[in-house]
Amino acid sequence: MSAPTRQTTAPENPIPQLDLAAQYASIGEEIRDAIQRVLASQQFILGQEGAALEAEVAKLCGVAHGIGVASGTDALILALRACDVRPGDEVILPTFTFVATGSAVSAIGAKPVFADIRPDTYNVDPSELARRVTVKTKAIVAVHLYGLCADMDPILDFARTRELRVIEDNAQSIGAKYKGRQSGSMSDVACLSFYPTKNLGAYGDAGMIVTNSSEMAARLRSLRNHGQTAKYVSSEAGWNSRLDEIQAAILRVKLRHLPGWQLARQGHAAEYSKLLLGIPGIAPPLVPENYEHVFHQYTIRVERRDALQQALAERKIGSAVYYPVPLHLQPLYAFSGHKEGDFPHAERAAKEAISLPMYPELRPEQIARIATTVAEFVTAEHEHTSAGSDRA
Numbered sequence: 020m021s022a023p024t025r026q027t028t029a030p031e032n033p034i035p036q037l038d039l040a041a042q043y044a045s046i047g048e049e050i051r052d053a054i055q056r057v058l059a060s061q062q063f064i065l066g067q068e069g070a071a072l073e074a075e076v077a078k079l080c081g082v083a084h085g086i087g088v089a090s091g092t093d094a095l096i097l098a099l100r101a102c103d104v105r106p107g108d109e110v111i112l113p114t115f116t117f118v119a120t121g122s123a124v125s126a127i128g129a130k131p132v133f134a135d136i137r138p139d140t141y142n143v144d145p146s147e148l149a150r151r152v153t154v155k156t157k158a159i160v161a162v163h164l165y166g167l168c169a170d171m172d173p174i175l176d177f178a179r180t181r182e183l184r185v186i187e188d189n190a191q192s193i194g195a196k197y198k199g200r201q202s203g204s205m206s207d208v209a210c211l212s213f214y215p216t217k218n219l220g221a222y223g224d225a226g227m228i229v230t231n232s233s234e235m236a237a238r239l240r241s242l243r244n245h246g247q248t249a250k251y252v253s254s255e256a257g258w259n260s261r262l263d264e265i266q267a268a269i270l271r272v273k274l275r276h277l278p279g280w281q282l283a284r285q286g287h288a289a290e291y292s293k294l295l296l297g298i299p300g301i302a303p304p305l306v307p308e309n310y311e312h313v314f315h316q317y318t319i320r321v322e323r324r325d326a327l328q329q330a331l332a333e334r335k336i337g338s339a340v341y342y343p344v345p346l347h348l349q350p351l352y353a354f355s356g357h358k359e360g361d362f363p364h365a366e367r368a369a370k371e372a373i374s375l376p377m378y379p380e381l382r383p384e385q386i387a388r389i390a391t392t393v394a395e396f397v398t399a400e401h402e403h404t405s406a407g408s409d410r411a
């Protein structure tokens with residue numbers, strides 16, 4: 020009787036695209052203490068935790084003021100209000116971003132005007148601004164996508180000559196640097212999201228606006244709290260967009276860990292790029308000279324991206340596509356009349372970009388397994404295509 024065949028390779032463990040449970044396992048006790056502290060105080064709204072978080076985040080961003088709000092989307096809407104963007108005004112923003120960057124503009128009745136991106140950084144191409152500006156343009160929203168700052172100097176120069184306001188959408192890039200300056204410190208006002216998946220994520224929705232302007236900070240504090248300038252006295256229409264004490268206390272715990280987590284992300288990115296750089300058919304993320312990337316996402320481009328995603332899933336490796344539909348092709352903006360071909364770099368990125376697993380707790384052997392799977396898939400595709408072209 021022959022011996023039963025034994026499985027020679029161990030079954031592969033799943034690798035998620037993001038593993039918040041691993042993070043909670045390492046900081047759970049600190050988090051529970053922080054929540055207990057708030058429960059003991061019975062102070063839930065606009066208390067000490069929120070004020071301390073605002074000061075700590077402002078310091079990290081290298082600016083004078085932080086204003087905690089209910090989400091990154093609210094941060095954008097309120098920042099636009101504080102920049103005096105009004106219904107009918109136009110705001111230029113990249114078409115390759117999360118929909119909130121555009122819908123915040125729409126929410127106040129202004130018109131989002133889309134701009135194409137640079138194919139190598141995924142961020143807005145500053146040379147697009149001159150093409151998109153009109154007499155109605157009031158502001159530019161520069162998005163720092165995936166953890167990398169947009170090329171701010173030409174954006175700020177352009178805005179200065181036209182007297183436009185600049186807002187940084189820094190939802191994805193807390194801690195990033197551009198030519199020695201912190202993300203969030205370069206414009207009139209900058210917006211942060213603490214959505215749970217972000218590098219600094221709450222246990223629910225939360226966001227913050229940071230600015231150096233005392234007047235703008237005072238206006239934003241009023242706008243997030245029903246436009247009140249004194250208790251029960253409202254000077255303009257605002258609404259309730261406050262960041263609560265439990266979220267603030269959680270975020271303060273996580274903020275202490277952020278520098279270490281950032282270093283871990285950067286180390287993982289370096290490891291990925293070491294394994295993927297130079298393989299034909301794969302474009303790893305570019306980090307231009309004098310930029311510090313914080314790798315909210317490690318995003319590569321490949322042709323046949325959807326097939327790669329499928330191949331990864333078959334090996335139990337998670338991945339994500341940010342973002343498959345650029346804003347100008349969203350049903351929401353069908354009325355703008357844009358069509359396929361209007362913003363070629365953004366459209367191509369939407370078809371080719373794929374974000375591999377990225378979180379501080381990722382282990383070197385997991386990165387090696389992911390990179391090998393990607394490399395094998397792309398190399399096989401490449402050989403297949405070259406063989407096909409030889410036959411032609």
Ligand SMILES: Cc1ncc(COP(=O)(O)O)c(C=O)c1O
Pocket residue numbers: 090091092093116117119120162188190191211212213214224225226
């Ligand atoms: C680029 C960008 N802008 C805005 C937002 C909106 O933030 P929130 O989800 O906190 O409202 C997000 C995140 O979700 C984002 O990634």
